[in-house]
Amino acid sequence: MKKLTKSGQTLDPIDSALIVALHQNARTSIRALARQVGLSAPGCSERMKRLEQAGIIVGFSVELGAEALGYALQALVRVKPLPGKFQEVEQLLADMTECVVCYKITGEDSFVCHLYTDSVGHLDLTLQKVTPLADTNTSIIKTVVRKLPTL
Numbered sequence: 001m002k003k004l005t006k007s008g009q010t011l012d013p014i015d016s017a018l019i020v021a022l023h024q025n026a027r028t029s030i031r032a033l034a035r036q037v038g039l040s041a042p043g044c045s046e047r048m049k050r051l052e053q054a055g056i057i058v059g060f061s062v063e064l065g066a067e068a069l070g071y072a073l074q075a076l077v078r079v080k081p082l083p084g085k086f087q088e089v090e091q092l093l094a095d096m097t098e099c100v101v102c103y104k105i106t107g108e109d110s111f112v113c114h115l116y117t118d119s120v121g122h123l124d125l126t127l128q129k130v131t132p133l134a135d136t137n138t139s140i141i142k143t144v145v146r147k148l149p150t151l
Contacts, residue, residue, distance in 0.1 A: 001004070003111070010123070013054075014037050014038065014039065014047065015047060015051060016042070017037045018037050018047055018048065018051070019056070019057070021033055021036050021037060022048075022057070022060075023150060025060070027060075027061045028101070030044050030045050030048075030064065033048075033116060038089065040149045043101070043133070047114070053102070061064070066116050069116075070118055071116035071118055072117075072118055072119060073115060073116075073117045073118065073119060073120060073122070073123055073140065074114065074116055074117075074118065074140060074141040075114075075115045075123055075137050075138050075141060076112060076113070076114055076132075076138070076139045076141060077113045077115060077127070077137070077138045077139075078109040078112050078113075078136065078137040078138075079093065079109060079110060079111040079112070079113060079130060079134045079135075079136050080109045080134055080135045080136075081133060081134040082133060082134055082135070085133040085134060086110065088133055089110070089130070089133045089134045090104070090111070092129065092131075092133065093111060093113055095124055096113075096115075096126065096129070098105055098115045098117055098122075098126045099113050099114070099115055100115065100116050100117055101114045102114070123138070127146050
């Protein structure tokens with residue numbers, strides 16, 4: 001069993017199976033999850049509640065299809081603010097509609113942002129908003145490779 005660092009509880013094989021099942025499809029009903037992990041529906045519900053209280057499950061979300069929404073291009077952009085521009089860059093990235101998620105990181109760069117754009121031209125216009133304030137390094141995402149959590 002793995003110890004849950006936040007609460008001191010342990011993560012047993014049923015908890016692990018539940019987390020993997022939720023990762024595959026967070027919309028699965030409690031009854032279906034319970035069958036999948038070998039519990040009753042109330043038992044499964046209690047496990048999920050315990051995992052939420054322990055901070056292991058922090059939320060349920062929806063994953064959007066970028067292409068179906070008209071965003072043909074995705075990019076990862078590393079951003080290194082110019083001296084004295086950190087706060088301004090941080091606010092710009094927070095307000096940027098093309099930015100799906102942005103991580104504040106350690107190292108040479110200060111941010112890594114995941115952008116959705118509809119074309120290379122749109123990407124270029126988006127980056128032009130940032131370049132007066134920061135150095136950027138952009139990588140176009142070709143495909144997404146997913147990996148389930150190993151617990």
